[in-house]
Amino acid sequence: MAGLTAIFNRYSTLFQISPLVITLTLFLVGPVIVIIILSLWKFDGFMTLEGVWTFRNYEKIFTRSLTVTNYLQTGKMLLITLVVTFVLGFTLAYFLVFDLVKLRTKMLLFLLCVVPFWTSAVIRTVAWMPFLGTEGIINQAVVGIGLSDEPLKFLLFSEFAVLLSYIQIFTLFMMAPLFNVMARINKDLIEAARDNGASSIQILWNIILPLCKPGIAIGTIFVIALVASDFTTIRILSGSQVGTVAASMANQIYNVQYPPAAATAMILLLAVLLLVGGIMRLVDVRRQL
Amino acid sequence: MSKNTNGKAKTGLSRRNVLKGTAAVAGLAAGSTIGGFPTIWAQEDITVRTVGMAVSNMPQLEAMANEALPFNVKQTAAQIPDIMARGINQSASADLFEPPMMLLRAMWPTGKFQAWDTTKLPEWDQVVDLYKAPGKIWPDAWYGDGQNPSQVGYTSGPEARDFVDPGSTKWITHHPVLHNADTLGIRPDIIGRPIDSWKELINPEFAGRSALVAFPQIGLMDAAMAFQANGEIEYGDKGNMTREEIDFSIDRLIDLKKSGHWRVLWSTFNESVQLMVSGEVVIQSMWSPAVTAVREQGVSCTYQDLKEGYRSWTLGHMLPRHLEGKKLGAVYDYVTWYHSGTAGAFFARQGYYVVTWQNTKKYLPAAEWDFWMEGKPATVDIYSPFGKLMEKVGAVRDGGSYKNRMGRIAVWNSVMDENEYLTDRWNEFMAS
Numbered sequence: 001m002a003g004l005t006a007i008f009n010r011y012s013t014l015f016q017i018s019p020l021v022i023t024l025t026l027f028l029v030g031p032v033i034v035i036i037i038l039s040l041w042k043f044d045g046f047m048t049l050e051g052v053w054t055f056r057n058y059e060k061i062f063t064r065s066l067t068v069t070n071y072l073q074t075g076k077m078l079l080i081t082l083v084v085t086f087v088l089g090f091t092l093a094y095f096l097v098f099d100l101v102k103l104r105t106k107m108l109l110f111l112l113c114v115v116p117f118w119t120s121a122v123i124r125t126v127a128w129m130p131f132l133g134t135e136g137i138i139n140q141a142v143v144g145i146g147l148s149d150e151p152l153k154f155l156l157f158s159e160f161a162v163l164l165s166y167i168q169i170f171t172l173f174m175m176a177p178l179f180n181v182m183a184r185i186n187k188d189l190i191e192a193a194r195d196n197g198a199s200s201i202q203i204l205w206n207i208i209l210p211l212c213k214p215g216i217a218i219g220t221i222f223v224i225a226l227v228a229s230d231f232t233t234i235r236i237l238s239g240s241q242v243g244t245v246a247a248s249m250a251n252q253i254y255n256v257q258y259p260p261a262a263a264t265a266m267i268l269l270l271a272v273l274l275l276v277g278g279i280m281r282l283v284d285v286r287r288q289l
Numbered sequence: 290m291s292k293n294t295n296g297k298a299k300t301g302l303s304r305r306n307v308l309k310g311t312a313a314v315a316g317l318a319a320g321s322t323i324g325g326f327p328t329i330w331a332q333e334d335i336t337v338r339t340v341g342m343a344v345s346n347m348p349q350l351e352a353m354a355n356e357a358l359p360f361n362v363k364q365t366a367a368q369i370p371d372i373m374a375r376g377i378n379q380s381a382s383a384d385l386f387e388p389p390m391m392l393l394r395a396m397w398p399t400g401k402f403q404a405w406d407t408t409k410l411p412e413w414d415q416v417v418d419l420y421k422a423p424g425k426i427w428p429d430a431w432y433g434d435g436q437n438p439s440q441v442g443y444t445s446g447p448e449a450r451d452f453v454d455p456g457s458t459k460w461i462t463h464h465p466v467l468h469n470a471d472t473l474g475i476r477p478d479i480i481g482r483p484i485d486s487w488k489e490l491i492n493p494e495f496a497g498r499s500a501l502v503a504f505p506q507i508g509l510m511d512a513a514m515a516f517q518a519n520g521e522i523e524y525g526d527k528g529n530m531t532r533e534e535i536d537f538s539i540d541r542l543i544d545l546k547k548s549g550h551w552r553v554l555w556s557t558f559n560e561s562v563q564l565m566v567s568g569e570v571v572i573q574s575m576w577s578p579a580v581t582a583v584r585e586q587g588v589s590c591t592y593q594d595l596k597e598g599y600r601s602w603t604l605g606h607m608l609p610r611h612l613e614g615k616k617l618g619a620v621y622d623y624v625t626w627y628h629s630g631t632a633g634a635f636f637a638r639q640g641y642y643v644v645t646w647q648n649t650k651k652y653l654p655a656a657e658w659d660f661w662m663e664g665k666p667a668t669v670d671i672y673s674p675f676g677k678l679m680e681k682v683g684a685v686r687d688g689g690s691y692k693n694r695m696g697r698i699a700v701w702n703s704v705m706d707e708n709e710y711l712t713d714r715w716n717e718f719m720a721s
Contacts, residue, residue: 045708046395066713069720134569153497156569157553236560239553240503241546243720251505251719255704255712256373256395 032269039262048258057263066248071271074244077159078227081166085223086216088167089174093215094208097182110179113172125165125236132156132164157239165233170226174219181215182208217283221276228272335360335619340367340375341387344578345467345604349674350635357626360619377401380609384620387466390603391506391702393441397462398450402607404460406447409621412628415645419603419695420465422456430696431598435510435528435703438465438603448610463605464624465644467636470599470694474575476565478589487511487597488518490572491541496550500564500573503554505715506708510600510700511574513538518597528703535707539714543721554719558582565590574600577640580687585677592687598699599688603644637661638674642691664690 008015042052061067092113100106116124131137132155139151154160185208193203231250234242245268252261279285337360339346346364354362367375369389373396376386380401388396396402407413417426424439425432439455444462452462475484480495490499490511501508513527516538524534545551552570555561558579564570565583575592583590606624608617626632633649636642638661643649650658659665664686671680680686688694705711 043709045706046704047398060713064713066717066720069717073720129563129567133567135567153549153552235503235556239500239551240556240719241551241554243716247719248716251712251716254370255505255708256370256392257709257712260709 035262035265038259039266041259043257043259057260058267060260061263061267066243070243070245070248073242074228074246077163077166077242077244078224080163081170081227082220082223084163084167085171085174086219088171089178089219090212092171092175093178093182096179097185113175116169117172121169121232122236124169125233128161128165128237129156132161157237157241159238159242161237162233162242165237166227166230170223173222173226177218177222178212178215181212185211213283214285217279217285220279224272224275228268335615336363337361337385337616337619337623338363338365338383339385339387339606339623340365340372340383341385341466341604342366342369342372342389344639344641345387345636350632353631353635354623354626357631358619358623360622362623376607376609381611384609384612384616385623386607386609387604388607389702390438390441390463390465390605391436391704393462393605394436394452394704396607397441397444397452400448400450401610402462403610403612404444404447404449404462405464405608405621407459407461410464410625412625412645412648415628415648416465417644417646419468420455420461420644422454424455425696425698427692427696430692431698433528433598433601433698433701434524434526435701435705437701438468438605463607466604466606466627467641467643468601468603468695469577469641470601470688470698471574471576472595472599472688473593474561474565474573474580474583475591475593476568476571476589477591479568479571484572484593485596486518487514487595488520490515490574491519491545491550493548493550495572496548497552498569498571499550500553500555500561500570501551502561502574503556505712506704507600507702508554508574509535509538509542509711509715510702512542514597514600514699516541518595528700529705530707530711532707532710535705535711535714539718542718546718546721562586577688581640581673581679585679594688594693598697599694600700600702601695601698602702635674638672640686642695646691660684660686662691664688664693 038048039057040053040055042049042054042056096106096109100109119127129136133139134151134153134156136156138155142148143151189207190203193207198206229246231244231246234240234244234247235250240247245264249261249264249268252258252264339362341364343366346366348364351362351364354364365383369392372386372388373392375382376388376396377399380386386396386402418424419426420438420442422439424437441452442461442463442465443453443455443458444460445451445453445458446460449460473484473487473490475489477484489495490501501511509530510527513524513530513534516522517524517527521541522534522537524530530538553560553564555564555573558576561573561575561579562582564573565575565579566586566588577592580590580592606627608620612620628643628645628648630645630648630650630652633643633645634652637646637649637653638657640661646662649662653661654669656667656669657671660667660671660680667680667682667684670678670682671684673679
């Protein structure tokens with residue numbers, strides 16, 4: 001009996017982490033291995049030739065100019081989304097944490113930010129159409145008050161529409177971690193700074209912002225993952241007229257070209273992991289968790 | 290023949306009722322000789338599970354099948370890639386797969402399916418010649434570019450993976466189900482002049498108000514119809530382009546995109562309907578029931594008959610390899626029922642054609658037959674199978690008669706030899 005306890009004590013950490021390890025192995029590591037294998041199989045234009053190994057799917061990615069175009073487009077949209085969601089998310093989180101006094105009001109307003117998530121992603125996306133369409137509310141207003149003679153076509157089925165939807169939906173993913181880290185900032189720190197004559201700008205720049213770094217990092221990782229993997233919003237709101245890596249992959253999958261799609265997925269995964277790894281090196285995320 | 294079929298459906302119905310009423314009585318058995326499989330439907334529960342597209346796998350049809358047949362039928366609607374993926378990777382998860390015929394070249398050679406024996410299919414004689422040696426329904430019909438259904442219809446044996454000359458064996462790779470033809474949908478009230486050619490899809494007059502379907506294979510064929518009609522290029526085979534032809538077509542699509550010609554590329558049925566209803570788009574490639582859906586909202590929309598003909602598609606039932614014994618017999622019975630007429634009438638009222646259209650005649654009132662199949666002006670109000678008023682007396686079906694549509698197939702929905710290259714180039718079009 002004593003021996004059993006000793007064994008348990010010795011391996012208790014192992015026991016405790018085992019559910020997570022098993023889950024991750026089964027549902028994350030396993031599928032990734034399957035995708036790696038698939039990406040190395042030959043595709044003959046109609047069928048996947050199981051067990052016929054080739055690097056051709058990867059070769060194609062690295063020899064086509066489309067790859068560069070797609071990654072540039074994905075990167076551009078990612079950057080714009082990051083900047084705007086950060087500005088919005090930071091401002092909202094700051095307002096909730098520092099400008100509001102009552103905890104109940106804070107929580108209530110925070111929950112209000114979650115309201116858009118009560119509907120499905122597709123509905124959230126499609127709901128933009130009556131606003132942005134040629135005959136939509138915005139265009140009726142624009143033409144009605146004489147700002148433009150013609151309805152603005154760039155509002156819908158464009159990169160603009162996609163970005164708008166990204167910002168609408170992903171701001172929360174940036175705001176929530178920021179809210180979390182800001183709420184933990186010791187108010188005495190800010191008092192002390194103020195007593196020592198620091199201006200509001202200085203407090204923001206020298207105290208709050210540095211202490212928010214882990215929140216920024218986590219929010220950024222969320223937004224990177226969401227933008228890099230999206231193809232539904234692109235399909236609906238750009239009308240399949242913007243080409244990103246995920247959208248190209250979706251087309252390959254639709255045409256049941258699994259091996260080339262798997263290779264595209266692996267390279268995209270690698271790119272995202274590199275970005276995330278870079279962020280983790282810059283910011284010690286764990287310190288604040 | 291016709292009386293026979295009629296009676297069969299009726300006895301099936303009563304058998305079913307008996308089964309339902311006395312399900313608990315042990316040892317209940319009912320005989321069936323449909324499909325050449327003298328099967329005893331004993332107490333054990335047989336369920337035929339089908340996987341296909343939403344156009345033909347729906348609660349109403351499922352209920353009809355369950356009424357008529359002595360076993361259970363469970364239909365599941367899925368997207369095209371999912372039908373294919375399930376068929377290839379988990380073929381035991383269903384008893385009947387119903388992919389579009391264009392996927393046959395990718396699915397049949399995997400060996401996950403078994404051939405149908407046409408001698409055990411009593412309705413096979415009624416299946417139109419499109420799927421047999423002639424490759425067309427009427428001798429004077431067009432054969433069409435791309436993959437004609439007859440080319441992927443036959444195989445050399447029950448466990449073969451090849452395709453052989455149509456009609457040369459009794460083994461078929463898939464049992465054809467439905468077909469129809471797609472064309473341009475237009476808003477006649479906004480366009481205000483007659484449209485009679487595919488070339489109007491790329492007419493600068495409709496810049497910023499035209500749309501294409503976003504699926505590379507199909508979108509490119511619609512564009513090709515337009516480029517050829519416009520006299521820009523003569524394709525060797527629009528349904529199986531060479532790399533040069535793909536390059537030409539994609540480059541033209543990119544030019545048009547840069548000039549702001551395409552408002553949008555749509556990917557779902559509902560999107561195509563909304564685009565037309567909202568007036569965002571006035572001319573686009575469209576499916577026949579989508580045109581109906583636009584009209585149901587009180588907006589004028591025409592499924593436009595064009596002089597260059599139609600782009601056509603067809604669905605087929607494929608038998609997974611795991612089927613045997615009673616289950617296999619039940620699936621043969623199911624398909625036999627499917628083509629005996631009642632299901633055909635159901636589909637006819639939606640504007641589709643079952644491949645045994647002559648059997649449908651017995652189950653459609655003459656006035657409806659004349660409207661749907663002969664293209665004659667309606668003498669009665671026309672209702673959909675879901676009870677919606679579709680056309681009033683005097684209306685003529687868009688695209689006219691069955692023969693006018695299916696006799697003038699310019700190209701078949703196909704997966705081209707250069708499929709992978711096409712998708713890569715299409716992605717460039719998207720990214721341009």
